[in-house]
Amino acid sequence: MRVIIADDAVLVRQGVVRLLEDEGFEVIDQLDDAGELLARVDQHCPDVVIVDIRMPPTQTVEGLEAALEIKRRHPGVGVLVLSQHIESRYALRLLAGGAGVGYLLKERVADANALADAVRRVGDGGSAVDPEVVVRMLERKRRETTLDRLSPREREVLCLMAQGRSNAALAQELFLNPKTVESHVASIFTKLDLLPEPDHHRRVLAVLTHLHTGVGRSGMGRDQG
Amino acid sequence: MSVRIRLCLLVAAMAGAAAFVALSAEGSTPQAADTPAAVQAVELAIALLYVAAGMLAWSRHPGRLIGRLLTAAGLVLLVGHIGVRVNDGAVFTAGMVAQALFIALLAHAAVAYPSGRLSSAFDRATVGAAYTVILGENLLATLSNCDGCPPNLLLLPLDDGALDRLTDLQRGLTLVAIGMFMAALLRHWLGGTAAARRAVAPVVATALVMAMANAGLLLVALGVPLGPDWAWWLVILAATAAVPIAYLGTRVRSRLAGAGVGRLVVEIGAGPIHGQLRASLARALGDPTVEVALWARDTQRYVDGDGRPMTLPAAEDGRAVTVLEQAGERVGALVHDPALAEEPALVESVCAAAGLALENERLQAEVRARLAEVRASRARIVEAADAARGRVERNLHDGAQQRLVTLALALRMARDRLGGDADPAVAGLLAQASEELRLALAELRELACGLHPAILAEEGLEAALDSLAERSAVAVEVSVTTIERLPPPVEVAAYFVVSEALANAAKHAHASLVTVRAARHNGRLCLEVADDGVGGASIRPRSGLEGLNDRVEALGGWLHVASPRGRGTSLTAEIPCG
Numbered sequence: 001m002r003v004i005i006a007d008d009a010v011l012v013r014q015g016v017v018r019l020l021e022d023e024g025f026e027v028i029d030q031l032d033d034a035g036e037l038l039a040r041v042d043q044h045c046p047d048v049v050i051v052d053i054r055m056p057p058t059q060t061v062e063g064l065e066a067a068l069e070i071k072r073r074h075p076g077v078g079v080l081v082l083s084q085h086i087e088s089r090y091a092l093r094l095l096a097g098g099a100g101v102g103y104l105l106k107e108r109v110a111d112a113n114a115l116a117d118a119v120r121r122v123g124d125g126g127s128a129v130d131p132e133v134v135v136r137m138l139e140r141k142r143r144e145t146t147l148d149r150l151s152p153r154e155r156e157v158l159c160l161m162a163q164g165r166s167n168a169a170l171a172q173e174l175f176l177n178p179k180t181v182e183s184h185v186a187s188i189f190t191k192l193d194l195l196p197e198p199d200h201h202r203r204v205l206a207v208l209t210h211l212h213t214g215v216g217r218s219g220m221g222r223d224q225g
Numbered sequence: 226m227s228v229r230i231r232l233c234l235l236v237a238a239m240a241g242a243a244a245f246v247a248l249s250a251e252g253s254t255p256q257a258a259d260t261p262a263a264v265q266a267v268e269l270a271i272a273l274l275y276v277a278a279g280m281l282a283w284s285r286h287p288g289r290l291i292g293r294l295l296t297a298a299g300l301v302l303l304v305g306h307i308g309v310r311v312n313d314g315a316v317f318t319a320g321m322v323a324q325a326l327f328i329a330l331l332a333h334a335a336v337a338y339p340s341g342r343l344s345s346a347f348d349r350a351t352v353g354a355a356y357t358v359i360l361g362e363n364l365l366a367t368l369s370n371c372d373g374c375p376p377n378l379l380l381l382p383l384d385d386g387a388l389d390r391l392t393d394l395q396r397g398l399t400l401v402a403i404g405m406f407m408a409a410l411l412r413h414w415l416g417g418t419a420a421a422r423r424a425v426a427p428v429v430a431t432a433l434v435m436a437m438a439n440a441g442l443l444l445v446a447l448g449v450p451l452g453p454d455w456a457w458w459l460v461i462l463a464a465t466a467a468v469p470i471a472y473l474g475t476r477v478r479s480r481l482a483g484a485g486v487g488r489l490v491v492e493i494g495a496g497p498i499h500g501q502l503r504a505s506l507a508r509a510l511g512d513p514t515v516e517v518a519l520w521a522r523d524t525q526r527y528v529d530g531d532g533r534p535m536t537l538p539a540a541e542d543g544r545a546v547t548v549l550e551q552a553g554e555r556v557g558a559l560v561h562d563p564a565l566a567e568e569p570a571l572v573e574s575v576c577a578a579a580g581l582a583l584e585n586e587r588l589q590a591e592v593r594a595r596l597a598e599v600r601a602s603r604a605r606i607v608e609a610a611d612a613a614r615g616r617v618e619r620n621l622h623d624g625a626q627q628r629l630v631t632l633a634l635a636l637r638m639a640r641d642r643l644g645g646d647a648d649p650a651v652a653g654l655l656a657q658a659s660e661e662l663r664l665a666l667a668e669l670r671e672l673a674c675g676l677h678p679a680i681l682a683e684e685g686l687e688a689a690l691d692s693l694a695e696r697s698a699v700a701v702e703v704s705v706t707t708i709e710r711l712p713p714p715v716e717v718a719a720y721f722v723v724s725e726a727l728a729n730a731a732k733h734a735h736a737s738l739v740t741v742r743a744a745r746h747n748g749r750l751c752l753e754v755a756d757d758g759v760g761g762a763s764i765r766p767r768s769g770l771e772g773l774n775d776r777v778e779a780l781g782g783w784l785h786v787a788s789p790r791g792r793g794t795s796l797t798a799e800i801p802c803g
Contacts, residue, residue, distance in 0.1 A: 009627040015634035110633030
């Protein structure tokens, strides 16, 4: 896969480049601000763009804005945003931009295979959401939540699903039969009042949105009659 | 000197009064014998009233002629009364002259009132005419109605026909003089300011009545049918008595005006007088034209109520200026009607009160300025602290965080390189180091977020409050009805208020649910954070809540904590947001 990486932290960027090259990715360009990025993407048409959320010139969220702009202009290019913020809102904004996006905490680059795995998924049109972001959403304290209806195993499945794992990846990670995974997924969707989503990206978005708002499509009122 | 003179005159008046009483009892001339005792008593009383009023005016305004004219008029009247009771030609004639001179002195005093000066040629002509016709009258007076009186030594030796014609001429001239007199008084009245009119009204009115009665009497003597002459005499008597009474009355009223000063002081004490001081002073002084000039110490010049430079009028502009002082320092000046010089005590009291008011106003302005300064510096301190937090957060992000991530990457690669061949002890150490690094990075991230929440600056209050709710150890329901962005200091303050309240709800209140409401209402951000915990919270010194209170107050807002024991804690705050 051909990758462009934009990060103003030179040492981290160089480390990531080495890591990706070790994993067999081709890093075709690297730069240290968001301004140039769009032009380079237009020029090189990479498979995946890795971008730090916070870069010059404003040191705010230009990485995120650039990622969304890339998705608008090149829906087929995967974009992985590296961030130091555990903010579900950023992840959701990114996912709303289309399939083939990822939101990872920057330190995740040091986790075995996490980065390469995310880059691959994003490049293949899948999604990747940092586990810490998902866990925080999942563990958010609520007065009342549909999540209480889930069994511990279903919660586990939901957590991985929200991170953007496919059913196959789930089965592998949890040592489950793919059929069992499918039935867990179906059960989760029923319990959360979600309509089944055949499309992978829309499934992730639906699950994350549900986690963010904490209520099902028909709201909590249904149980209260 | 003048005191001694006045004492001598007083003694003379007393002696005269005693002589008058003695002569009245004796009844040596028909003039005395024909006059009823009551009228004699009134005559004496009037003479003494003039002396008293004159003395008072003399002591009030030693530099003015009025006091001396009135005193002289009183004494001359007394001398006149005594003279016409003595059965001797010379003394009797002197009495006649004195009685006539009284009228001239009175006319002089009335025209010169209140300044004592004859300020126009017409005034001087009027007074000159008065003296002339009075003397002429004595040269012609026959006292034909006084049988048995001593002869008038000044009487012109003419035959009756010539005397009658001259007398008629004299009466006509007297009428002209009276006309001039009335015209002079009316001119003063019409040309005067409100304060001036108020000061002279009683005296001028009585003098006019007296002049009209004299004119009436003359007209009757000239054959015009205007009623019996005794009625005119009565009016003249009453008006003669009324003049000194009216004068004394104006003095009493001037004292009563002190009550207006009392009200002024009360008004000044009642609260902010800004803008109302002029009206209050105008009321107390009875001068609607009064102006207040404030003395600006820093620029050493006079300014008006709005701080614009103001030039005080010079004396020839027909305005008077009284400088106001407080504790020896100039605080301002009153520009007023010069006629108020008639009431120095009133002006003095009003100025004292106005001085107090201006000093009060100056002190208040100073306090307001200091307060504004302190508020601004408080806001600057909070802003500077926020900026410093932002810098620290950025340094953490650009420095420590990136280095630690780089370190984690290096460790990861080292572990990869070692692979399965590594010494288990080394591999264990490296794994431990990786885990420690992970924790360090997590702690650093929380620290940075607590210092300066990036999401607040980038996404606004609602997103930041939702993020707080997501991280909270207690269930939080957020309801935000502000759509647009607010000024950064307001957002930061609101964020920290909610953050602290949520931390307290989890740590101290043992709450299970917190509701957070934020709404923009009438240019203010209204915040409410209510939990269902144990309550009993308060803004204690050096507590987190006190810090928040300072932060909110620095923005001109307020923070209130209601936390009855066992009934939860409700924190409300309002912050102006433009």
